Amino acid sequence: MNEYPAPATLAIADIEGFARRNDLEQRQARDALYTWLSGALGALWGRCVHEDRGDAVLMLWPADVPRPVIVAAVLRLAEAAPAAPPRLRVVLHAGDVYRDPRGFVGGDVNEAFRLNEAPVLKAALKRARGPVAYLVSEQVHRGIVRYGDPAVDPEAFRPVGVAVKETRVRAWLYVPGDDGDAARLAADAFRPPSGPSPDTPPGMPPGPVPGGVRIQGRNVTVTDSEIAGRDLR
Template sequence: MTPHPPIASDHVHRSRHALAVVADIESFSGRDNREQMRTRQDLYEEVRTAFGASLWQSCYSEDRGDGLLVVVPHSAGAAHVIGEVLPALDRALSGRRRGDPLLRLRIAAHAGDVYADGEGIGGHAVNHAFRLCDAEPLRAALKAARSDTALLLSDSLYETIAHDGHPSVTPAAFHAVAVTVKETAARAWLHVPGDEAAAAGAAAAAPARGSEAATTEAAPPAQTGGVSFGSGNVTITRGAVAGRDIVRHSARRRWWQRDG
């Protein structure tokens, strides 16, 4: 396996505003090794196809074993990803052959400042997207859904997309839910393509109160020094935060290194 080239050292801890999309495969750990590897291959094929070659090449991705992180540059437009790319992915999954491995995805998205260093991608925006993907309302919605994806948007991302007025996004199809995962307590917006009852049921079980302004993950705290420390699977170094176990980095796409 050819290693990916390292990120240039003069761009350590550089940030760009971007969309962080996390996808996680439902019931992955219960599969044998052969089926897990086949499912992973299918995941990447379906995601790449839904994004399209041009958009995919402009993104950055990291493998997470049972899922993946995709960081989409701000110039691509979050509304395009939410309104066109993810629905295309859901349609593709619903059309898979009966003999293919079951591929159902929890998907979460949040936009914010994303940091890059020599090890990959981090920051509060990335952490928040992962917290949303672990949220119980999202898990419950996918478990109950007839479709093969369930989507959870951060409060701020939902507000931005709702105001954009993208023709493929119907704000009323998203349901406010309360998310409590680790240090995060937030409001988020749940959508299940083609199965509003599943989203509404999950939302009723986790009614939202307050807004994302009260979360600890949505906005970074002020930095007061250069201390570097680690705790569990989270590492903080001078304001760059890397969370959750990282399996592999894909450093071929380094759009954050460009000025402007």
């Protein structure tokens, strides 16, 4: 293992409902996934190192492959979808990773997989008319999407809070052709990336509630004030 991590661009493509398929269907879905990715990414597929994860594939590109080119190509996967494609959750992230003879490891690899497990991404794919839903990390959004690359429409990305295991981050939801659903899901799911406090009741998300005010606890008194808005608890 190298002493220091190396910068990389990361992507995960995960097949929806993989475990519900029988063995033959799983093999067919995996074949379709790899055929789709290699065809859609073209020369970029040959430049990435990929690890098979059964129902998903982790792809990593080294720093000498331009990140804007990678992001634009991955965001166009739906344009090259086969006739009956598997439906994919796709994550884009950027960070530093270690590589040893067994593969890749590091906090940014972990974060990419936490994004892939985000409930809002799973919900977005279930409601999407197309075959792909994306969750883009804050690093990729700030460095590529927000920068103004002509191949990427920043208005189509919606901020969401992701809280999966120990990970608390902001990411950006993108569902090609389904911006209305993406906006509604993002509004419902957004939470600032802060951890739970000791006084957070079970079942309540940490941090402020979007779109309004939350008051919790007993013996709450408000005087000489006015509270207005939605989501008042």
